[in-house]
Amino acid sequence: MESLETRQLLAADGIACRHNVYDAEDVNDDGRVSALDALLVINALSDERSDDASVFTDVTNDGNRSALDALRVINRIGNDHEVTSIPSIGPGPLIPNAPEVVSSIDGRGNNLTHTNWGATGQMLLRIAPAAYADGVSAPAGANRPSPRVISNLLSTNSSDSPINQHGLSAFVYAWGQFIDHDLGLSETEQQGESFGIVVPTGDPHFDPDQTGTKTIPFHRNEFALGTGTSTDNPAQQINLITAFLDGSMVYGSDETTAASLRTFVGGRMRVTSNDLLPLDEHGMAIAGDSRASENIGLTAMHTLFIREHNRLADEIRIIEPAADDETVYQRARAVVTAIVQSITYNEFLPALLGRGFMTAYAGYNSTANPGIATEFSTAAFRLGHSTLREEIGFLDNDGKALQDEVALKDAYFRASMLEETGIDGLLKFDASAAANEIDLGVVDALRNFLFGPPGAGGMDLVAMNIQRGRDHGLSDYNATREAYGLPPVSTFADITGDVTLQNRLASLYGSVDDIDLWVGLMAEDHLLDASVGELTATIIADQFQRTRDGDRFFYRNVWEGQALQTLEQTRLKDVIERNTSAVGLQDNVFFMRTELRGQVYADTSPSSEPNDRRGIEDCLIELMDQDSKVVATTRTDRFGNYRFRSFSLTGDYQVRFVDSGETLTASITNGDSRIRHLDFMLADIDA
Structure with a gap:
């Protein structure tokens, strides 16, 4: 067996920064990509002690903080768009040739010196x-x-x-x-x-x-x-x-x-x-x-x-x-x-x-x-x-x-x-x-x-x-x-x-x-x-x-x-x-990361654009499954935003604004569904 001298290094969690798997450029995870997100990344670059306890500064998901993270946020500002998965590239017509020598069924001879290492028995x-x-x-x-x-x-x-x-x-x-x-x-x-x-x-x-x-x-x-x-x-x-x-x-x-x-x-x-x-x-x-x-x-x-x-x-x-x-x-x-x-x-x-x-x-x-x-x-x-x-x-x-x-x-x-x-x-x-x-x-x-x-x-x-x-x-x-x-x-x-x-x-x-x-x-x-x-x-x-x-x-x-x-x-x-009739799976099937997100805003907002709306804080929102059972609740933040991320299974869901009783329907079709703009307008509120 090899030496264990360096094994202690394995215990260190070398990544001192976090990545927002739902929306990479939303560094503070407030539902909006703004100059504040870019500023948080830039500040983290100059502060080596930052442990990202509450923000996500690894925008590129490469395990590091760098200028590329800030640049990606800056490029996104003012050009907000739906987050979509990058499709995987399946194998093309090339089928790799078999090696000149293939492994034995029982594992013997894999190691030419220690021929029984890894073998059966x-x-x-x-x-x-x-x-x-x-x-x-x-x-x-x-x-x-x-x-x-x-x-x-x-x-x-x-x-x-x-x-x-x-x-x-x-x-x-x-x-x-x-x-x-x-x-x-x-x-x-x-x-x-x-x-x-x-x-x-x-x-x-x-x-x-x-x-x-x-x-x-x-x-x-x-x-x-x-x-x-x-x-x-x-x-x-x-x-x-x-x-x-x-x-x-x-x-x-x-x-x-x-x-x-x-x-x-x-x-x-x-x-x-x-x-x-x-x-x-x-x-x-x-x-x-x-x-x-x-x-x-x-x-x-x-x-x-x-x-x-x-x-x-x-x-x-x-x-x-x-x-x-x-x-x-x-x-x-x-x-x-x-x-x-x-x-x-x-x-x-x-x-x-x-x-x-x-x-x-x-x-x-x-x-x-x-x-x-x-x-x-x-x-x-x-x-x-x-x-x-x-x-x-x-x-x-x-x-x-x-x-x-x-x-x-x-x-x-x-x-x-x-x-x-x-x-x-x-x-x-x-x-x-x-x-x-x-x-x-x-x-x-x-x-x-x-x-x-x-x-x-x-x-x-x-x-x-x-x-x-x-x-x-x-x-x-x-x-x-x-x-x-x-x-x-x-x-x-x-x-x-x-x-x-x-x-x-x-x-x-x-x-x-x-x-x-x-x-x-x-x-x-x-x-x-x-x-x-x-x-x-x-x-x-x-x-x-x-x-x-x-x-x-x-x-x-x-x-x-x-x-x-x-x-x-x-x-x-x-x-x-390629071996079943299943299609439309998320790129990485080991993750079931889905999100429903929306906003409660006042009807006196000067524009229908999300960034210009007056969001309403502390509104109770319920998530219901196809049987109308409430499976999660949350409240809007200071910008009027809410989100649900803990989905046990795909399928049809309803989001209900409790104050008005209004509901919106959303269908989660795969493990990478992210649905935005499930918005509610709160009427008759003072300007």
């Missing part, structure tokens, strides 16, 4: 020391409360869960789970040592009869052969798939699986007559990863990229009609893998961590071990569990419901459902629905009904995350901070500013030096430009940097010129739109 890495109770293999946390007790106190989520404050869409968990299944798999169907989760007496879901004898079934992961023999050789777990971001969830991590997914005709992969994944005798999707049927959203992602492979294969055959099946398959596989890598590093990670947190790519590094760290797979990258919604929906291209939503708890292992619904509306929903905030709150479908009702297979994913961390002997939150080069915390207030959460953590753990890692990560206050906290971001950045730098076949190490440009211009939006 390798031990998970440890950044922090193992913390087994006996120093060898006994589960950690023997003196801590039951994970179910912790889950009940910290993770109960109401139906009005807060949506992500940075505007992340449901694709943050759809993509996160998709690539998670490309990187790691330690849990098997084999029954290891029983390590049941103790259920507190009278638990309303798991022990309603107050027997005090209930447990949630749980089994330990198997140890790597030869480990767990002494304190000098503690138990280690195994990654059963490749550690590379190499499309293994699409193609498999062994030759037998890879072959079973192919037609061996024209380089294509097996699909049904409806262009869906084939199903086995149990109705489970046949895919490169055994978990493809865990929920229909995940199955849809697998289907999408099988379609992309076959689309590429068909185009390659047109370009090179003499190419044989193997040549076409490997070229399409290499391009699909590169697209997955590009989307992950250019869209997903910046959306999650903010721009500037990951180090820039400096080329292949043969000394970087791409192996999966147990802190990453067993704790940090399980953050997506808190972002899921209770329902999965299906939307048309106008952002409106095609059919009733499906409860998440009813969407587990139902791959056959896609034969009726298809994947188009489901993927449109993922782009058009807001993710829940990344925190300790987890929806009921995951906390009480995971894979079935209690007593009939139902489990608690929060409790399982905590128990799995203890199974793997993860170090506590504070010890892990130190292992990653971060200073330890001294109080619970150093982890979170939420006083209620501080008190609950204290009641459960007593000390900041004994917090289960997953709990500590989810409790962290978020970094300024990220949707995660300091240690979470550091663990994720460390893993994805090693995954990238230690991969000889990483797309930026393989392609250059126009081929590289084609790959980097391909967004997830493009993959969806």
Whole structure:
């Protein structure tokens, strides 16, 4: 493993300025672009101490303040216009050639010196020391409360869960789970040592009869052969798939699986007559990863990229009609893998961590071990569990419901459902629905009904995350901070500013030096430009940097010129739109950033132009959904302006001026809809 000496640098949030994602030139976010906005940028340029606590001076969104930011504001003054998205440039006719040597299915030989690095069957890495109770293999946390007790106190989520404050869409968990299944798999169907989760007496879901004898079934992961023999050789777990971001969830991590997914005709992969994944005798999707049927959203992602492979294969055959099946398959596989890598590093990670947190790519590094760290797979990258919604929906291209939503708890292992619904509306929903905030709150479908009702297979994913961390002997939150080069915390207030959460953590753990890692990560206050906290971001950045730098076949190490440009211009939006009937998606489907904005003004205003109106302050405005339910309220500012930005889903909305009862209708069609000039005139007011 590479040295950790510079890892502390990852903890610094290097961006000291903020960007207004809704309207870049509106630096003070007052609804108008004026000379004041330019002045704020200019003042910030001359004041290095400015931390942009209340303004947005990174107008160009490049992570810096510069004269270009001021110039862009100045050019906008007097020429106000609607803000529109810059469309992405989909790939042109060029399909990058496959590299002369393609990566092996099982990951072996990627590193020419350490041929097993990143290959299937390798031990998970440890950044922090193992913390087994006996120093060898006994589960950690023997003196801590039951994970179910912790889950009940910290993770109960109401139906009005807060949506992500940075505007992340449901694709943050759809993509996160998709690539998670490309990187790691330690849990098997084999029954290891029983390590049941103790259920507190009278638990309303798991022990309603107050027997005090209930447990949630749980089994330990198997140890790597030869480990767990002494304190000098503690138990280690195994990654059963490749550690590379190499499309293994699409193609498999062994030759037998890879072959079973192919037609061996024209380089294509097996699909049904409806262009869906084939199903086995149990109705489970046949895919490169055994978990493809865990929920229909995940199955849809697998289907999408099988379609992309076959689309590429068909185009390659047109370009090179003499190419044989193997040549076409490997070229399409290499391009699909590169697209997955590009989307992950250019869209997903910046959306999650903010721009500037990951180090820039400096080329292949043969000394970087791409192996999966147990802190990453067993704790940090399980953050997506808190972002899921209770329902999965299906939307048309106008952002409106095609059919009733499906409860998440009813969407587990139902791959056959896609034969009726298809994947188009489901993927449109993922782009058009807001993710829940990344925190300790987890929806009921995951906390009480995971894979079935209690007593009939139902489990608690929060409790399982905590128990799995203890199974793997993860170090506590504070010890892990130190292992990653971060200073330890001294109080619970150093982890979170939420006083209620501080008190609950204290009641459960007593000390900041004994917090289960997953709990500590989810409790962290978020970094300024990220949707995660300091240690979470550091663990994720460390893993994805090693995954990238230690991969000889990483797309930026393989392609250059126009081929590289084609790959980097391909967004997830493009993959969806060319393989489904979905159109009009926002450029970056990882964000659901919509806005309705207007003004209340007096009818005595000398002009109908917004900048000349006399705005009325402190007017109550309500936002109502299609069922006329009030979902948000606000008051106009001193200029009479109001705005709504927290939209859980696209669709039809009404804005009501409470004083007059007047309403205006607006339709949110995609995750980048910004509708202005929903204005109300207040009559009979004194001049």
